[in-house]
Amino acid sequence: MIWEYDPEAAKALLAEAGFGDGLDITLTAAIRGAPSQLENCEAIAQMWDDIGINVKFQNLPYGTLRPTLVARTYRGATCHAASIRLAPTQGFASYLNASPFSYGAEHDFLEEHIAKAKGSILRADREAAEDALARWNFDNAFAMIGLYVNDNVWPVGPKLDVDSWKDHVKQGDLRQINGFEYIKPK
Numbered sequence: 001m002i003w004e005y006d007p008e009a010a011k012a013l014l015a016e017a018g019f020g021d022g023l024d025i026t027l028t029a030a031i032r033g034a035p036s037q038l039e040n041c042e043a044i045a046q047m048w049d050d051i052g053i054n055v056k057f058q059n060l061p062y063g064t065l066r067p068t069l070v071a072r073t074y075r076g077a078t079c080h081a082a083s084i085r086l087a088p089t090q091g092f093a094s095y096l097n098a099s100p101f102s103y104g105a106e107h108d109f110l111e112e113h114i115a116k117a118k119g120s121i122l123r124a125d126r127e128a129a130e131d132a133l134a135r136w137n138f139d140n141a142f143a144m145i146g147l148y149v150n151d152n153v154w155p156v157g158p159k160l161d162v163d164s165w166k167d168h169v170k171q172g173d174l175r176q177i178n179g180f181e182y183i184k185p186k
Contacts, residue, residue, distance in 0.1 A: 007047075007050045007051045011051050011052060016159070016185070017159055018158040018159040019052075021052070022051075022052030023052075023054070024054045025048070025054070025055055025056070026055075026075065026076030026077070027041065027044065027045050027048070027055045027056070027077050028057075028059070028060055028065055028074075028076055028077070028078045028079070029041040029057070029058070029060070029078075030060060030061070030062040030065045030066075030079065030080030031059055031060065031061045037079065038059065040079060044079060056076075062080060065078065087126065087130070088117075088130045088134065089118055089129075089130055092130070093114065093118070095107075095114065095137075096110065107140075109140075110133070110136075110137075113132055113133050113136070114133065116129045117129035117133060159185050159186050160183055160185065160186065161183070161184050161185060161186045164182060164183055165183040165184070167182075
């Protein structure tokens with residue numbers, strides 16, 4: 001799938017969310033040693049600028065940024081990548097309901113199959129479980145192939161009906177907002 005770059009449609013969506021005059025945001029490139037991470041983050045900042053989002057751009061080592069992310073005190077957006085992991089299962093652990101830093105992408109399929117991958121003793125069994133997880137994620141949740149994929153967006157704005165979704169928020173880590181699929185506009 002190819003996603004068109006359409007600044008006018010993006011501006012219309014911002015206006016619909018109550019930000020017709022744009023907004024200010026901090027965008028932090030978390031320095032983690034991945035290829036082209038700064039260039040990709042700068043490209044995102046430019047695209048946002050094109051639609052009226054005033055971006056304050058900053059670079060921080062991930063070790064400096066992470067404590068504020070975990071404590072949920074960081075205010076803004078981040079671009080951060082990671083170098084290749086020895087096994088995808090290490091990254092999949094963030095998609096578990098019990099993860100200390102959950103991305104809010106929990107699902108029964110993930111709970112079952114991540115546990116299976118993590119508990120595999122034989123490499124072939126682990127790799128088969130990881131392949132199944134990757135295929136499921138691509139087919140069901142993360143098929144936004146492009147320059148940037150955001151796994152954790154917290155929508156804000158005066159036109160959101162908070163009452164339409166607050167009963168659907170999971171109560172595990174109260175700092176992690178979730179249940180966005182239930183939000184309705186006012």
